[in-house]
Amino acid sequence: MLRDAGYACAVTQTGETYPGERLALPREGRGSIARVGRRIGALCLDYGAAYLISGFWGWDALAILAIFAIIQIAFLPTLQGSPGHRIFGLRLVRVDGAWAGLWRPIVRTALLIVVIPAVVWDADQRGLHDKAAGTVLIRS
Helix, strand or coil: CHHHHCHHHHHHCCCCCCCCHHHCCCCCCCCCECCHHHHHHHHHHHHHHHHHHHHHHCCCHHHHHHHHHHHHHHHHHHHCCCHHHHHCCEEEEECCCCCCCCHHHHHHHHHHHHCHHHHCECCCCCEHHHHHHCEEEEEC
8 A cells, every 4th residue: 555655665765875965965076075085085194294294393292183283273264174175175164065164173173183083973974073063074
């Protein structure tokens, strides 16, 4: 009886089929959720830059972390992404697509430095650091 009324199809198609669908983002291309490869590449580039810059202070682990945080906090609100994000074609926006503002990058970076929130993701491939800040990393 349910098949005749069309309910069988509705039940099977209610789940999300791609990351970002719940946020009304496109499946691929510009504006879609940033995938893992680009995220890791951007992170490595930013962390590598912080590592090289920290050489002036003897490659101290805390100096590397502080420089990484400064890079994130300085560039996220101004360029809508860190240098690594921009090189890999990513940008950070609020969930509604607007500018991330000033406080969101600070919250996001503080949680990113803790590491654990960044490696726990939801179905949209957003880390807890992005969820707490109300941001999403998308392809530009």
